[in-house]
Amino acid sequence: MSKKYLILGAGPAGLTVACSLLKKGIKDITVLERAEEAGGLCRSVDADGRPLDIGGGHFLDVRRPAVDEFLFEYMPMDEWDRYERDSRIVVNDNVIGSPIEANIWQMKLEDQVEYLKAIAVAGCNLGTKMPEKFTDWIFWKLGSKVAEDYMIPYNQKMFGENLDLLGTYWLEKLPNVSFEETLLSCLTKKPYGTQPGHAEFFYPKKYGYGEVWLRMAQSLGDRIKYNEPAVSIDLDKKIVNDKYEADVIISTVPWKSFKSIKGLSEEAMKGIDTLLSSSVVIEYFPEMLDTKAQWIYYPDSELSYHRILVRHNFCPDSKGYWTETNLTRFEEKNNGKHFADSDKSGKASYINDYAYPLNTIGKPETMKKLLEEAASKNVIGLGRWGEHQHYNSDLVVELAMKLAQRLD
Ligand SMILES: Cc1cc2nc3c(=O)[nH]c(=O)nc-3n(C[C@H](O)[C@H](O)[C@H](O)COP(=O)(O)OP(=O)(O)OC[C@H]3O[C@@H](n4cnc5c(N)ncnc54)[C@H](O)[C@@H]3O)c2cc1C
Incomplete structure (x- = not known):
């Protein structure tokens, strides 16, 4: 039995x-x-006539064929569109591709020089020992410019203020681009090195994820x-x-x-008791954005959200975009108040209490x-x-x- x-x-x-x-x-x-x-x-829910993914931007990576096959048994492949990833980072008035270290070549020339100088003297390129804390690792691997302008503020915005609690054992998830590859990309004006996840992904044609x-x-x-x-x-x-x-x-x-x-x-x-996690709030806005990117990262600490999902670039016949904001930052912005799940102006917001398990x-x-x-x-x-x-x-x-x- x-x-x-x-x-x-x-x-x-x-x-x-x-x-x-x-x-x-x-x-x-x-x-x-x-x-x-x-x-x-x-x-997903319906927001403004089309689907909104209430846990944030969700795409099915094509990298695991057995998984795709399994999911297509429930929702056949012809109900999905296949996309090539187009994501951007807005850093110091530069709008560049992701990951940052493979796309420094898209920055203003004077910025390229500063970033390259900083990466050249990063710990991993001087042969120093890999640190155990995530924050130290960022400086060690990517240099002070990428650390201070992007990685530290972005990760603080996403995971919360105390990044010092995080370790480095999970960093195989991040793209690995060497200094030589960054240099080569600046000289030849194209990205080198391993690319991030979701290089190609599926998203449903008629529905949300x-x-x-x-x-x-x-x-x-x-x-x-x-x-x-x-x-x-x-x-x-x-x-x-x-x-x-x-x-x-x-x-x-x-x-x-x-x-x-x-x-x-x-x-x-x-x-x-020691397990930590962070929460994320999703807010929908009906405006169209002038970009082809499916999503955009914002390390600027003046902005409360850290990422924008441009719905009209992956969800056919839709408009609008949504933001992802750490719940603590969101509450600071709204003096502790949340607005209703959906309000009359066409905006909507959703809170995910358990969003990111912290490493x-x-x-x-x-x-x-x-x-x-x-x-x-x-x-x-x-x-x-x-x-x-x-x-x-x-x-x-x-x-x-x-x-x-x-x-x-
Ligand atoms: C902002 C963001 C973006 C993401 N983007 C992507 C992406 O693009 N592509 C991708 O593949 N993945 C993405 N992910 C990850 C994806 O959300 C997770 O991998 C996936 O949801 C994990 O599934 P799960 O079943 O393990 O957990 P969950 O999806 O969290 O499901 C857990 C379930 O348990 C229920 N539950 C919780 N507590 C209890 C309880 N005490 N009793 C009963 N039920 C309970 C919850 O309601 C929920 O239904 C993203 C995650 C976030 C936060």
Whole structure:
């Protein structure tokens, strides 16, 4: 007889593992979701007649064919458009491509000289040891100009003020461009080095990014219990909210979102207390922008938002754009007040309390201990929050598919 599965959270991770188990013939699956619909950070709503992705700009990277194939089973490929990435950075009156270190050649000539001089004497080019703090690493890898004009203010705007808490173990996510490649790009006027993610991506033709997850949720029927937050978990008894029992629990929700956890050691519980995250607010504006970019990064600390998503450049027949702003900065701007989800002027705003898991120093050890201990009790942490990892949705789907393959 197959086991009884309880899945916490109906975002991409929870939905993928649930759908994959179902495809294997495992039917005894219950999913608890705190919201009234599925999709998590990848949800969309209608704003001003077209979709708005309420968790921020969301695109499906083409790099994982098995993931695309899986998602196309729920929303066929001909319902998606394929785009080449066009993203920009506005820095010191220069509007250049991303990543900055591969596109310095697009700056004013006098700026190119200053940036190159700073990169030439960055620690990594002088052979000094790689530092352990993220902020120190930025200076070490990219030099003082890129650090002070872009990386430090941008990351502060996105993650919050205290960047000193962040480590460097996650930086393989960032593009890697050497000084030689930056120099070569300035001499030949084209980018060199590894490019960032989403170089090519899919976005739905008629819908927002949320549609595919809604269709997956539909295939699960009443196995998903909406408006049902998991508030307590007992790992020994494998019971959630004193009501839902299972043989295996797969948790994709933030560990800090439980009000009560039983069955973990004191060390693991203390580890949970150290996990940090930041929140993001999405605001929609109906104006058209004069740019071909799909999104633009703004390190300028005078502006509260850090990124703009130009909806009319990736969502057919739409207008307007939306901004992404760290919740703390947003509250400062509005004196602590939020405006309603949607107001009469056509603007709209949405708050995502759990947006970015922060890669603090010591987090890998904390999560390893926590996940191993939980797994020994058949409680498996999965996805952006279950693993507290800065994962994109394509990776989350891949990991969830692989997990389901191992389960019986
Ligand atoms: C601004 C921004 C931009 C991004 N851009 C991209 C992009 O372009 N491409 C991309 O692939 N990825 C992108 N991502 C990442 C993407 O959002 C995540 O990879 C994906 O949503 C992770 O899925 P998940 O299921 O692990 O988590 P989530 O999507 O967060 O889903 C978790 C689910 O659990 C529910 N939940 C939370 N607490 C509880 C509880 N206690 N009980 C029950 N349910 C609960 C939530 O409501 C949610 O439905 C972006 C993220 C952000 C913040």
